[in-house]
Amino acid sequence: MRRWLVRLLVLLTLTFGTIYVGWRWVFSVNWANWWIGVPLVVAETYSLIDAYLFGLTVWRLRVRGEPPPPPADATVDVFITTYNEPVEMVLATALAAQRIGHPHETWILDDGAREDMRAAAEAHGVGYITRSEDWQNRPRHAKAGNLNNALFLTHGEFMLILDADQVPDPLILDRTLGYFSDPRVALVQTPQWFVNVTESDPLGSQAPLFYGPIQQGKDGWNAAFFCGSNAVLRREALMQLGIVGYVREMSAAVRAALDAGSRVIARAVRQARRDADPALPALLGVQQAVGQARERLASGDAVADVTYEFQRQVDEAARGLVSSDLAGIEADLRAIRALPVDHDDELGVLVVDEAALERLADREWSPLGAIESVRGLLAAVDVDRDDEAQPMMPLATVSVTEDMATCMRLHSLGWRSVYHHEILAHGLAPEDLRTMLQQRLRWAQGTIQVMLRENPLVQRGLSVGQRLMYFATMWSYLSGFAALVYIAAPVVYLCFGVLPVHAFGLQFLEHFIPYMLFNQLLFLVVGYGIRTWRGQQYSLALFPLWIRACVTAAANVLFGKPLGFVVTPKTRQARGGFPWRLILPQTVAVAVLVLACAIGVLRLWTGASTSTIGTFVNVAWVAYDLLVMSVIFRAAAFRAPETDDQKVD
Amino acid sequence: MDMETRDLADGVGLLALGGRLNMVSAPGVKAAIDELIGGGRPRVVVDLSSVSFMDSSGLGALVAGLKRARQAQGDLRISGANEQVLTVLRLTNLDRVLRPRDTVEEAGRDW
Numbered sequence: 001m002r003r004w005l006v007r008l009l010v011l012l013t014l015t016f017g018t019i020y021v022g023w024r025w026v027f028s029v030n031w032a033n034w035w036i037g038v039p040l041v042v043a044e045t046y047s048l049i050d051a052y053l054f055g056l057t058v059w060r061l062r063v064r065g066e067p068p069p070p071p072a073d074a075t076v077d078v079f080i081t082t083y084n085e086p087v088e089m090v091l092a093t094a095l096a097a098q099r100i101g102h103p104h105e106t107w108i109l110d111d112g113a114r115e116d117m118r119a120a121a122e123a124h125g126v127g128y129i130t131r132s133e134d135w136q137n138r139p140r141h142a143k144a145g146n147l148n149n150a151l152f153l154t155h156g157e158f159m160l161i162l163d164a165d166q167v168p169d170p171l172i173l174d175r176t177l178g179y180f181s182d183p184r185v186a187l188v189q190t191p192q193w194f195v196n197v198t199e200s201d202p203l204g205s206q207a208p209l210f211y212g213p214i215q216q217g218k219d220g221w222n223a224a225f226f227c228g229s230n231a232v233l234r235r236e237a238l239m240q241l242g243i244v245g246y247v248r249e250m251s252a253a254v255r256a257a258l259d260a261g262s263r264v265i266a267r268a269v270r271q272a273r274r275d276a277d278p279a280l281p282a283l284l285g286v287q288q289a290v291g292q293a294r295e296r297l298a299s300g301d302a303v304a305d306v307t308y309e310f311q312r313q314v315d316e317a318a319r320g321l322v323s324s325d326l327a328g329i330e331a332d333l334r335a336i337r338a339l340p341v342d343h344d345d346e347l348g349v350l351v352v353d354e355a356a357l358e359r360l361a362d363r364e365w366s367p368l369g370a371i372e373s374v375r376g377l378l379a380a381v382d383v384d385r386d387d388e389a390q391p392m393m394p395l396a397t398v399s400v401t402e403d404m405a406t407c408m409r410l411h412s413l414g415w416r417s418v419y420h421h422e423i424l425a426h427g428l429a430p431e432d433l434r435t436m437l438q439q440r441l442r443w444a445q446g447t448i449q450v451m452l453r454e455n456p457l458v459q460r461g462l463s464v465g466q467r468l469m470y471f472a473t474m475w476s477y478l479s480g481f482a483a484l485v486y487i488a489a490p491v492v493y494l495c496f497g498v499l500p501v502h503a504f505g506l507q508f509l510e511h512f513i514p515y516m517l518f519n520q521l522l523f524l525v526v527g528y529g530i531r532t533w534r535g536q537q538y539s540l541a542l543f544p545l546w547i548r549a550c551v552t553a554a555a556n557v558l559f560g561k562p563l564g565f566v567v568t569p570k571t572r573q574a575r576g577g578f579p580w581r582l583i584l585p586q587t588v589a590v591a592v593l594v595l596a597c598a599i600g601v602l603r604l605w606t607g608a609s610t611s612t613i614g615t616f617v618n619v620a621w622v623a624y625d626l627l628v629m630s631v632i633f634r635a636a637a638f639r640a641p642e643t644d645d646q647k648v649d
Numbered sequence: 650m651d652m653e654t655r656d657l658a659d660g661v662g663l664l665a666l667g668g669r670l671n672m673v674s675a676p677g678v679k680a681a682i683d684e685l686i687g688g689g690r691p692r693v694v695v696d697l698s699s700v701s702f703m704d705s706s707g708l709g710a711l712v713a714g715l716k717r718a719r720q721a722q723g724d725l726r727i728s729g730a731n732e733q734v735l736t737v738l739r740l741t742n743l744d745r746v747l748r749p750r751d752t753v754e755e756a757g758r759d760w
């Protein structure tokens with residue numbers, strides 16, 4: 001019943017929305033003021049696409065009833081990930097995990113390797129895992145690395161992943177394991193719910209729209225998301241992901257290294273010919289080996305065979321080659337140590353610095369130096385992935401938030417995911433604005449990174465529905481740019497009488513109001529019984545943060561700029577005064593909007609503006625903007641109530 | 650999981666496996682490969698002809714073994730995989746890295 005009402009409202013919203021935005025493009029853009037007219041119609045088009053994606057999501061709302069019974073013999077590891085959270089908090093979660101009814105083993109994955117954490121775990125009989133020594137001086141990959149490390153030190157069929165603050169219900173496994181009776185299911189995600197949040201939730205911590213209709217809608221398309229905690233995963237699926245990823249990344253890196261090596265050696269050969277260097281035959285031997293290796297790879301020979309043979313041939317060619325120019329060798333060896341194949345510390349992805357590679361290829365190598373550099377290039381990326389702690393990284397490390405990337409890869413390998421809508425763990429949300437902003441920034445950056453690195457629209461193995469479900473979430477993070485336009489347009493009209501549309505007359509309202517009404521009605525029905533207003537507010541009110549996330553993530557992916565990654569503190573930060581600095585852009589926006597209203601009314605009164613309806617529409621628009629943005633000031637003024645068990649400072 | 654090791658040639662060790670190579674037996678297999686390499690046999694042939702079933706964790710043990718072997722300037726090869734094992738190798742594309750040989754003799758050749 002509700003499902004059909006939702007579908008009807010989706011159809012009505014999208015029909016009227018398409019009519020409105022179509023009318024806007026064809027008949028009502030004020031091209032004379034294109035500099036505001038075009039951004040506005042583009043922003044409205046953005047919002048309409050967002051509405052389409054939302055409509056598609058809720059079209060297949062899947063409400064799963066009682067879960068199937070758990071298989072009695074399933075072996076399970078419970079992983080509690082921690083980095084720097086207080087020992088008492090982690091221990092409380094671990095003790096609750098021990099009380100989970102279904103047979104399992106509990107492990108604390110301590111990335112901080114703290115002695116007191118280890119002692120507490122041992123005292124209570126909880127397993128304790130830190131990084132193995134393989135990880136020393138190698139990219140650590142944050143939480144994904146922590147989980148990948150544990151994956152190879154345990155052997156349960158399934159694993160429940162919990163953040164340090166997520167206290168599990170004893171029934172959490174009994175209620176979720178049953179879904180794995182379907183051998184294609186790789187993931188069961190349950191909601192994240194926070195206990196330290198007040199009724200009004202000024203920081204917007206609860207995400208009832210996401211852990212509800214949106215996840216249920218994605219579930220309907222077999223695209224329920226993995227959210228990093230409160231989820232059960234099938235080990236076999238993750239391991240398969242690890243092997244597939246290993247093969248893909250390693251093959252690509254070996255190819256890149258051989259390409260670079262062939263340029264280095266070609267130059268060295270030219271040089272040696274010119275100087276009639278006695279090392280020429282050795283260089284030619286290496287050049288031949290590089291060429292052969294590239295050919296064999298291209299024809300589909302197994303990579304391990306090709307690289308092994310290659311290393312042997314290079315050894316052979318270099319044997320007996322003694323250079324008299326010791327000083328030159330010294331310099332060469334230094335350059336080899338700084339080979340341009342490196343790892344991004346945050347992301348751990350292989351970065352081949354093109355400019356540095358050019359310099360390397362242009363360098364005046366001694367013959368031995370050239371051979372060593374080719375050997376070094378390949379060794380850096382050889383099948384053993386000497387640069388990585390583990391050859392396999394089952395959990396994706398492509399993005400700072402590993403969850404979405406991992407889940408997308410699972411789906412593209414044909415695995416299924418399940419969203420089980422029942423609160424089975426209780427966690428702690430950030431309690432101050434600064435921490436909350438850091439957390440949202442991290443999520444947004446991670447999402448944009450995945451979108452840029454592994455665009456879901458072109459991923460092989462995903463169904464059309466799955467592609468759009470991933471894309472929908474990414475698309476929603478672009479809202480900051482639209483918000484900027486939605487703030488600027490009424491200001492420009494009220495202050496200067498500049499019209500982005502032909503007229504804000506009745507014709508405008510006729511087209512706009514049905515769209516807006518049905519859109520709100522759809523939200524009301526989809527979100528019946530849950531609070532969706534906070535989420536709506538924050539999608540506009542955090543516009544500076546969304547923009548920053550897009551810009552930094554794009555700079556990171558495209559130009560390798562660091563993100564300035566932060567781990568979200570689970571404990572409250574020291575209290576200060578009202579955090580004006582954090583909400584400066586919003587404060588400026590509010591001041592400008594209020595001022596614009598005053599000027600608009602004044603202009604109407606003095607006769608500088610003649611359109612009452614235009615002024616009315618724009619003042620109403622500003623009022624809506626202000627109502628939405630008011631939440632950020634409530635959040636900034638918010639002081640979480642002190643309770644004994646949460647006190648940290 | 651049954652495991653048996655012996656020398657094939659100078660510096661070449663053979664690890665013959667039997668039974669199920671899965672998440673339970675994988676750590677032991679990895680340790681056995683490490684032991685061969687640590688004992689001065691950087692080139693290792695893993696004979697899978699008696700392995701009835703292998704999952705991705707089993708493949709993981711082979712990849713980890715390959716890493717250890719390469720770090721010791723050696724290599725790792727596999728032989729005698731049955732249809733099920735070949736299927737998981739193909740499914741994960743691992744056959745593009747680690748070419749399965751038909752017999753131990755073939756795996757030990759040209760090293």
